[in-house]
Amino acid sequence: MRIDVDWDACEGHGLCEESAPAVFTVDDDGDLTYHFDGVDIPAEHEEAARSAIGVCPVIALRLVP
Ligand code: SF4
Structure with a gap:
């Protein structure tokens, strides 16, 4: 499993860190x-x-198919 990060979209909210x-x-x-x-x-x-x-919140993380 891989994730693509949209670095331009990321606003540094940190919710991803709380989850993972x-x-x-x-x-x-x-x-x-x-x-x-x-x-x-x-x-x-x-x-x-x-x-x-x-x-x-900004959908910066996507699962790579
Ligand atoms: S939750 Fe989304 S916007 Fe926030 S730091 Fe993580 S990837 Fe970036």
Whole structure:
């Protein structure tokens, strides 16, 4: 499972981090780090990552088919 991040759309709300802190972190400046950019998300983090997709208020996270 992979996720595409729309970096231009991301506004640094940090809700993804709340849902999946092992997958996403947002620093104090609102800059997002996606820890599995371009690689498969480990199976143990998939459920949390799916939740993060659902909570992003600007739809910056999309599941790669
Ligand atoms: S929830 Fe969406 S807008 Fe907020 S930091 Fe995560 S990807 Fe960016």
